[in-house]
Amino acid sequence: MQKSIHNLLAAGLLSVGALSAVSSTSSAQSLDLYIGPDGRPELRDRDLDRRYYEDQYERPGCSERQALRHASRLGLRDPEIQTVTRRQIVIDGERRGRFVTVAFANRPGCPRLG
Template identity: 35%
Template sequence: MISTFAKAGVAALIALSGLSATASTASAGPDVRYGIYVQDGYRHGGPDRGRPGWDRPDRGRDRCAPWMAEEKASRMGLRRAQVVDVSPRRVVVAGFDRRGRDRIVFANVRGCPVIRR
């Protein structure tokens, strides 16, 4: 009977020490944050501005310039590259590679990332 109480006491002591160890690690949680953040690229303006980002003086610099898309396509191996379509979302450059006619589609954002080849 005494050994049963001793075993129950040791088990309770282990449980309490485990509980205090978990509480200390759980309280350290505010330093690490997880989440999904969406950045829209606009400066959200001050008091007398109507829509956010419309007052940006550098609005044209965050797009893919057609000449930049042509240069990038020629560096990727497209000969006689020329822009055939420009839309708000993409810039299409057509030309010739080793197999014949080919086209490269760039995103119309800063840096001209390749969407499709």
């Protein structure tokens, strides 16, 4: 009787030890929060090259100046910005004596929409 109790306790201890080892290795994610003296996250050396840590970060996309430059390369004379939305930039101008409207996507590279 006493031997079976010892075997049962030994098996229980082994199973508890195995479960604790498995649960500690299975946690793949952790949360590290570093707050600097001014209440902002502390920057590490590997984070300095990321643009979103800069104060004056703007969403990458096509600026009005880039859209005007692309329109003039397409042959539009006196290009003017008609509309700027979050999806597109519309430019009006004159090409070969006709009034032309060109739309550019508000994405990096300013792809032409129409």
